Amino acid sequence: MRWWSRYYNRPMKDPLLLSYTEEELLYEFNSMQQHVLAAEESLEEEADKIEEDKDRKAQEWAEQMEKEDAEAEAKAEAQAQLSQNDLEWIQKYIEQEKQASGEDFGEDLNVDFDLSGQR
Numbered sequence: 001m002r003w004w005s006r007y008y009n010r011p012m013k014d015p016l017l018l019s020y021t022e023e024e025l026l027y028e029f030n031s032m033q034q035h036v037l038a039a040e041e042s043l044e045e046e047a048d049k050i051e052e053d054k055d056r057k058a059q060e061w062a063e064q065m066e067k068e069d070a071e072a073e074a075k076a077e078a079q080a081q082l083s084q085n086d087l088e089w090i091q092k093y094i095e096q097e098k099q100a101s102g103e104d105f106g107e108d109l110n111v112d113f114d115l116s117g118q119r
Contacts (some may be wrong), residue, residue, distance in 0.1 A: 003029055
């Protein structure tokens with residue numbers, strides 16, 4: 001009876017309270033306890049879902065970063081291969097010109113080729 005009086009903020013001699021049987025009061029008390037437990041469980045589930053979403057988004061971000069890194073590395077390798085192919089072509093061209101123009105062709109040239117892709 002004390003719980004009911006405090007919970008509903010009603011006096012102990014309230015006619016409504018006096019109309020309850022002990023079983024009804026006990027049932028209402030237990031029912032309210034179950035509602036509180038269910039609400040707490042619902043809040044915990046919602047918090048868990050938020051954490052799972054944060055973890056999933058972080059995992060997606062990490063996978064995206066790994067994919068971008070792999071693409072950048074593949075692009076750099078392709079650029080290095082292209083630069084190597086260009087260098088080989090230039091050297092082949094110089095050799096052909098040396099054969100056509102003489103051995104002193106290109107001897108006065110000082111060309112450094114930057115294969116790193118940076119300037």
